[in-house]
Amino acid sequence: MDVVLCHRTADFDTLGAAVGLAKLNPGTRIVLCGGAHPAVRSFLALYRDEYPLIERRSVNVAKLQSITVVDAQRRELLGKASEWLDLPVPIQIYDHHLAADCDIPTDQIWVEPVGATTTLIVEHLQAQSVSLSVAEATVMALGIHVDTGSLTFDHSTPRDGAALTWLMVQGANVRAIADYIEPGFPQVLQDLLSAALAQLESETVHGYTVSSVLLKTSGYTPGLSSLASQLVFLTESDGLLLGNLYRTRSSGRLRLTVIGRSRIEGTDLNQLFRPLGGGGHARAAAVTLKTEKPTQVLSQLVKGLTAQIPPPPTAADLMSSPVRTIRPDTTIDQARRILLRYGHSGLSVVDESGALVGILSRRDLDLALHHGFGHAPVRGYMTAPVRTIAPETLMPEIESLMVTYDIGRLPVVKDGHLLGIVTRTDILRQIHQLNPQRHGNRREVVRTSIQDRLRSGLPPHLQQLLAVAAAQAEQRGWQLYLVGGAVRDLLLATPAHPALLREFDLVVDGADTPQGEGAGVELARSVLQHYPQAQLQIYGQFQTAALIWHGEAEMRSFSVDFATARSEFYPYPAANPEVAASSIRQDLYRRDFTINALAVRLTRSKSHLPGGELLDFFGGLGDLDARQIRVLHPNSFIEDPTRMFRAVRFATRLGFDLDPQTQAYMEHAIASGIYPQIRGTNGKAPALQSRLRNELKYILQLPQWPQALKRLADLGALSCLHPDLAIPHPWWRQVRLAQVWLQRFDPHGHQHQSWQLILELLLATLPAPDGLQVAQTLHLGESSQQHLAQFASQQTRLEAALSHPQRPSQIVALLSSLDLGELILLAALSSLAVRREIWNYLEHWQRVKPLLNGKDLIQMGYTPGPAFKDLLAQILAATLDREIQTQAQAKQWVRDRATPEQTGLKNFTD
Numbered sequence: 001m002d003v004v005l006c007h008r009t010a011d012f013d014t015l016g017a018a019v020g021l022a023k024l025n026p027g028t029r030i031v032l033c034g035g036a037h038p039a040v041r042s043f044l045a046l047y048r049d050e051y052p053l054i055e056r057r058s059v060n061v062a063k064l065q066s067i068t069v070v071d072a073q074r075r076e077l078l079g080k081a082s083e084w085l086d087l088p089v090p091i092q093i094y095d096h097h098l099a100a101d102c103d104i105p106t107d108q109i110w111v112e113p114v115g116a117t118t119t120l121i122v123e124h125l126q127a128q129s130v131s132l133s134v135a136e137a138t139v140m141a142l143g144i145h146v147d148t149g150s151l152t153f154d155h156s157t158p159r160d161g162a163a164l165t166w167l168m169v170q171g172a173n174v175r176a177i178a179d180y181i182e183p184g185f186p187q188v189l190q191d192l193l194s195a196a197l198a199q200l201e202s203e204t205v206h207g208y209t210v211s212s213v214l215l216k217t218s219g220y221t222p223g224l225s226s227l228a229s230q231l232v233f234l235t236e237s238d239g240l241l242l243g244n245l246y247r248t249r250s251s252g253r254l255r256l257t258v259i260g261r262s263r264i265e266g267t268d269l270n271q272l273f274r275p276l277g278g279g280g281h282a283r284a285a286a287v288t289l290k291t292e293k294p295t296q297v298l299s300q301l302v303k304g305l306t307a308q309i310p311p312p313p314t315a316a317d318l319m320s321s322p323v324r325t326i327r328p329d330t331t332i333d334q335a336r337r338i339l340l341r342y343g344h345s346g347l348s349v350v351d352e353s354g355a356l357v358g359i360l361s362r363r364d365l366d367l368a369l370h371h372g373f374g375h376a377p378v379r380g381y382m383t384a385p386v387r388t389i390a391p392e393t394l395m396p397e398i399e400s401l402m403v404t405y406d407i408g409r410l411p412v413v414k415d416g417h418l419l420g421i422v423t424r425t426d427i428l429r430q431i432h433q434l435n436p437q438r439h440g441n442r443r444e445v446v447r448t449s450i451q452d453r454l455r456s457g458l459p460p461h462l463q464q465l466l467a468v469a470a471a472q473a474e475q476r477g478w479q480l481y482l483v484g485g486a487v488r489d490l491l492l493a494t495p496a497h498p499a500l501l502r503e504f505d506l507v508v509d510g511a512d513t514p515q516g517e518g519a520g521v522e523l524a525r526s527v528l529q530h531y532p533q534a535q536l537q538i539y540g541q542f543q544t545a546a547l548i549w550h551g552e553a554e555m556r557s558f559s560v561d562f563a564t565a566r567s568e569f570y571p572y573p574a575a576n577p578e579v580a581a582s583s584i585r586q587d588l589y590r591r592d593f594t595i596n597a598l599a600v601r602l603t604r605s606k607s608h609l610p611g612g613e614l615l616d617f618f619g620g621l622g623d624l625d626a627r628q629i630r631v632l633h634p635n636s637f638i639e640d641p642t643r644m645f646r647a648v649r650f651a652t653r654l655g656f657d658l659d660p661q662t663q664a665y666m667e668h669a670i671a672s673g674i675y676p677q678i679r680g681t682n683g684k685a686p687a688l689q690s691r692l693r694n695e696l697k698y699i700l701q702l703p704q705w706p707q708a709l710k711r712l713a714d715l716g717a718l719s720c721l722h723p724d725l726a727i728p729h730p731w732w733r734q735v736r737l738a739q740v741w742l743q744r745f746d747p748h749g750h751q752h753q754s755w756q757l758i759l760e761l762l763l764a765t766l767p768a769p770d771g772l773q774v775a776q777t778l779h780l781g782e783s784s785q786q787h788l789a790q791f792a793s794q795q796t797r798l799e800a801a802l803s804h805p806q807r808p809s810q811i812v813a814l815l816s817s818l819d820l821g822e823l824i825l826l827a828a829l830s831s832l833a834v835r836r837e838i839w840n841y842l843e844h845w846q847r848v849k850p851l852l853n854g855k856d857l858i859q860m861g862y863t864p865g866p867a868f869k870d871l872l873a874q875i876l877a878a879t880l881d882r883e884i885q886t887q888a889q890a891k892q893w894v895r896d897r898a899t900p901e902q903t904g905l906k907n908f909t910d
Helices: 012-024 038-050 075-086 117-127 134-148 158-169 174-180 187-199 224-235 269-276 294-308 332-342 362-370 395-405 424-434 442-447 450-457 460-475 485-492 519-528 584-589 620-626 642-654 660-671 674-681 690-700 705-715 729-745 754-763 768-777 782-801 808-815 820-829 832-843 854-859 868-880 887-897
Strands: 002-006 029-032 066-070 091-095 108-111 201-205 208-216 239-247 254-262 284-289 346-350 356-361 409-414 417-423 479-483 503-509 535-539 544-552 556-564 566-569 578-581 599-601
Touching (some): 002 012, 002 075, 038 424, 066 075, 117 134, 134 158, 134 174, 208 294, 224 239, 224 254, 239 294, 332 346, 332 362, 346 409, 356 362, 450 460, 479 584, 519 544, 642 660, 660 705, 690 754, 729 754, 729 832, 754 782, 782 820
Parallel strands (some): 002 029, 002 066
Antiparallel strands (some): 254 284, 346 356, 535 544, 544 556
């Protein structure tokens, strides 16, 4: 185990540096050696599960492999963890305190003159092109802000500023940074602060606290904006209007200045102040006006602000459902496997009656496993009693409970029944969803109603189809979402390049039906009643169904997939996933890339908000703007190698780049050797069989397939098909020639598909048995397998036969038993002599008919018999070899050769 140690009373700089190091070295765990600053404690109460934290007492000292110390150089700052420094393991230090005396024996030490230790780690991350999550970028930005006074302290350097800039590009959340920074405060404002705190009036609206205060001073007081920010911080107000009444020095007239601050999504102080002549930003604005009624003006502004506040999400909106539960007698080991399978950070514990009796968190589990109690029941390690919330509990109250009591998950209970659960992750996703990082044209995407996109980007009959499905879902109390590629393509569409949609993916977030088919299947059956011309297909194993239209006049060829929101678990790499009912969040979490994990709610929300809400939990909008493909999970390519091919396909089709970290995950999966190992040990790997064939088909059907295939070859991904598969340089010329031939002799693909031909050409570069084996593994068609099975022997036969001149009839005899695909394959990969004769055969000789047919022979008086067929073959050969060129010559040729003695034919006219 590799660990990074944060000093006692951890501040944001030591935590931010540790998070960055854990990102640089995957698998590293972070240890807080003792306590933390209050702001850090509050921050971790919400963000703890985003970082690889482990308690000091849960560390197995015998398994320590390396230790890194950040923002400290003395043993005393590490508490009891300092005992580990005497172990025979590598130790390194990162710090920015140049004058500190180091008493820790180290193998490597980095101490440089920057404002924050985090800056050093950021520079390493930049050098290695590592991408950060929002939570990682935010805590690192906080480390630099706090230790440099937001770049105002004397020891701040340009390196700190550059590091902050990069972190903002990575997605650091500005609101969170503002919430946790403690700015300095001059003495002149501290007296006013005391007065303001004494006179402050507050009210609660939709769970948000709105405060106001009117201060009277003898004259104008600078710095009131800082006072307003400090008041917000100290009183934990979500909105504040600070009024200052004073007389001007020049005229002695009364002036009222009102400074507004708001952290409430949906409010706009600029809009509130503009009618009075003020303005600013939505969250920070000010106005100065003449008035004799300051109290009345301030009261009206408070009413205006509270009227802007939208109802916040409730627990019913945020919760994940159904809830994964276990019994008190479930063992720690069993609970660990369930957490691994479903990617949860905690489990609800219920008794036989279904009543909630406890919560088991990942921290509880780590501690039990550390002490070797994997066999013990969870009842001894779960947290009980459990603090719960109701479905109508508002998000601000939920957030407050989590921070106040350091609770990572709150069960939603009504009438004693467990309805769902709200986790830290649910809250964070909602925060970041409501506060997206806007850059480039993403602002337009976020601010444009997706309902408008649906209306402008979809023809009326497809809009009607979605409306019918949404109405059916609402009747059953379900939420319905349009997900995946359709959402992606609608957001990318422009008037010049509209979305060309051939299918919808709809996900139902609802409980299973009594029949156990799943809500998606039931919804598909109900929509079918409105579209009886569609064909219904049900896939019970995956709780999905599809409606398919085959060339219907209005719908044309279109399909709609209906799925119950579900989670996935891969029992082993390259397996088919096992699925279970889950929530829309878990359903999106199981997907491959961020740009495919977007969803639009088509139904009204549980808070009765209209449809059209865009769900983007993983930064898909930002990746659309950045035009990059980013995978959701580090192990994604281990679990399903077809995702490598999908990533390249999307990148090629959309003109996107692969995110550097995503490409690194690909290269790691390939270099790990997991795919040959799967073939050797498991013998069953659906992701390396028909699913991989389908991905290859989609790629090879792209107009830009050569770029995609070359990218796969450069990545080494072709080793998923065969360890030795590569593309030799001449192959590109050969495949271009083969495509020209296919277009010439089968332009409509009636005999052979282009993608099949390209794949056969690729596999033919392998030794014959290996190419055939790959074709069988991919479940290619029988004709393709036959081509590859016979290729080597046929090529040898043709090369030998055509090494010296042959008559056309002899060449036709050699080639007539081969189909078009096999002939083109042989022509592309054989010598010029073979290629020339195959061309002559396809272009000329295969079309040649004998100058006489059976009817002609009968008219000549010959009676059909055993030799009739041979005679016709001889006539064709003579025609091909131009021994006969007219029917008269042909008839004479027959009379000269077709005597009864020679052929057994009888000629009654001679």
